[in-house]
Amino acid sequence: MKRALISVYDKTGIVEFATKLDQLGWEIISTGGTKSLLEEAGIKVISVEEVTNSPEILQGRVKTLHPHIHGGILFNRDIPEHQETVDELGIHAIDMVINSLYPFEETVKNTASSKAEIIEKIDVGGPSMIRAAAKNYKDVLIVTDAADYDLVADALENDHNTLELREKLAAKAFRLTAFYDAMIAEYFTGLVDEKFPELLTKAFRYKEELRYGENPHQAAVYYESPLEEDFDLEQLHGKQISYNNYNDMRANMDLVQEFDEPVCVAVKHANPCGVAVADTPADAYRKAFAGDPVSIFGGIIGFNRTVDAETAEELSKIFLEIIVAPDFTEEAFAILAKKKNLRLVKSTKLGEFKGKGKTYKETVGGLLIQDKDLPIYAETGLELKTDRQVTDKELEDMDFAWKVAKHCASNAMVIAKDKQTYALGHGEVRRVWALEDALHRSEFPLEGAVVASDGFFFPDTIDSLHEYGIKAIVQPGGSVQDEKVIQAAKAYDISVVFTGMRHFKH
Template identity: 50%
Template sequence: MIKRALISVSDKTGIVELAKELSNMGIEIISTGGTQKILSDSGIKVINISDITGFPECLDGRVKTLHPKVHGGLLAMRSNPEHMRQIKELGIEPIDMVIINLYPFKQTIMKENVELEEAIENIDIGGPTMLRAAAKNYQDVVVIVDPADYQMVIDELKSTKDVSVKTKFKLASKVFEHTSHYDTLIAKYLREKVGEEEFPQTLSLTFEKVQEMRYGENPHQKAVFYKEVGANVGCLSSAKQLHGKELSFNNINDANGALELLKEFDEPTVVAVKHANPCGVGSADNIYDAYIKAYESDPVSIFGGILAANREIDERTAEEINKIFIEIVIAPSFTEGALKILTQKKNIRIMQLDNISAKLPSGTYDMKKVAGGLLVQSYNNDLLNIDELQYVTEKKPTKEELESLIFAMKVVKHTKSNGIVLAKGRQTIGVGPGQTNRIMAAKIAIEYAGDRAKGAVMASDAFFPFPDCVEAAAAAGITAIIQPGGSIKDQESIDACNKHGIAMVFTGMRHFKH
């Protein structure tokens, strides 16, 4: 039987309506600070927490509920005669319901230029303590942390005059999820402020549900999309969908890969991705020409793919995009005319992402879940150091060839390993992704390029273990190669390049992507 409820909330959503319902049922209400004022102003009879504890709020409100008359009332097990005898002797009355949500720590740290002192003041102490106490004693105490659960509890009270143990247990479980999330946000914020230990001994992570999906990578798999809490500038989780049905699991994975590759470029660029690999990349002086280059890179593979552009999509570009089936178009903006054109197709997803070129902040983790564990590394934010390139062959690349080599290296960095990319100017002409041996990746890229391979350049994400890739490049008419170097047989590849008059550059930086 619920006789007394303690209410103290930061988020006041629905709290007046809930308190009125409880009061009308004859439940005594205890409250604090701003919550008490709102309830009192709404004509609800409220007892101040100080009248319960016999102790005034102090230290600017830092201490108000940390008292045995509160926690004894929450933690006393009603079925334990000794507990009940003790609280009676101590003058403690049971508290049967707790409705609390916490100081807005997340909202505080997400404000621009927030000071550490303000963040610290928004770390709730009494709230989590009461929540945990009530949740621990869930058999006897109803604990509500989410306004979305108010109506469920009221309906059950009206129906049965009580709240079932099953419902109490569900609400208690939700409390520990909530306080864990809250504490993890605090730990993450403070860890970043300390800035010394990149990989702590224990790592707690927290995410918030964005979207439930129809299925995962395959129809028999369940899936959900969770968003990392914090500044997600330039990330897909911050994009605004303007048109089309919800993104699928594979859509999100592929779109993320497209965005990561797009961030390598400052000039107008369009990236086309299919099955997590780039299938066409083009850079130009305007976004229309960049799209044409991306499309012409591989007109077959781009069908049903994902496009990411780092400039506004205009009508002319939209007309070209609409000539084929594209799953998703992501751009920083769209002209009104472009939207009218693109939205003629029902199934295309149109995503607007402000600050699409924003780089990921330092300290961002790249994580891969494995069975029973988690692999964590820093993001691969580097490409190469232009001042540390090694020109290892007799022939040196021309200025134009070097520009094409760097362009190709940007793309192969985001191609599944083993990867080979061919480029000519600021356009990919052949992509060989994800092979178990490098020569096969080279052959696939060359086959895609066809006659266009003549006069093109080649980029490899890792070193050549044998000179076979150089031989294949020479047969196709490729004039320059860029690769990390570092094989014990590097000299054989260098000799093969010298034999065929090919320029080769070592970067000293590998870019495996699995």
């Protein structure tokens, strides 16, 4: 008679599945809460203690870790010596293992969980049984997902318990234990604050298939990180978020996070195309829109404040891909939801969480990992390098423009005034081209505006700034050209401020 060992934390569908196995003539072995549940349903169950002749010990920490369990799972039915050993020791074959693991992920995510509670939810016996059964998939079925109960029951009932099926379930089982251990490793790495451990694991869970990738001929899916802390996303309305939407939305939200005041950020192709700070979200949007009313069309709009009806009325006037904000008022949602394809995304942490962690980028033969670019200035603060003093207003605009430049593709130049982007030049291989792009694109008079450069400034750009009446530059400093830049700026009575920190973005 075939035997199945059932030990599940998630009891969903297990009574129905066990009932089917019972009807098909399988013996059921179980323990703890699973055993009680099955017996209450009228299913005959053999306790693990009967199999092992040992009680559960250490408050349930040791239940199934026993040769009579693992021997019954692992022995190779085709090796005579294995058969002789299990016969000699009175070990019965276990032909199926049904297991779901302790909820480590949910416990970690619960901010009320203590360290002791989290540690207690690290499953030991479950992964051991799963790996044993998956290793011996030639002879043993391993079932780790309630969604597969019907599939397995049908296969058994119709004599379709094929090697292909067992191999597929084994692959799924090994992915599960790897995922589970990766989460535990992430948690412990965080506890000991190892910045770059010698072995790296990251856990990701499949969420959805996307229409396509960056281009229509590229297949794409979205995997979510279960222990991600920085943003929580809830789509409230609109069609499916696309691959490019996700990229643009991340770029948008990262820039939104730089500001405490009400801000509106417009992003296109992962680059800002309009940014503004104001007293209200509506005014911030109007200013951001005015900065580039053409590029903003079809863009991603982000806020760090709740979108109200006034803001929604303005937003509804043009085609947009996504609006992401901490929330939407009922009136605002009603206005925007009239556009059936417009994606409305809620992120309650937007505007609160200032980020941490690392960035990951695949490269030749591996993965590049770095700290997120979170600081704004060097610890020394801003340093004025020229004779002309910077006004308080210019200083505010410099701070604004510098934060925007940090999130533009290098080489980047940002021209701003009154905490509003007047023009942006980014993604150029020559810095002077980025500046020329910005100067020529601006639809505003630039006198009194400031310029932020994400990298080192060069003397050949100073003449152009003087022609347009720009009197203040903020840049990292630290180049061999610094003194030439300072002298050129002094000649035109232009202020140069060093931040002491570069912000390349590629």
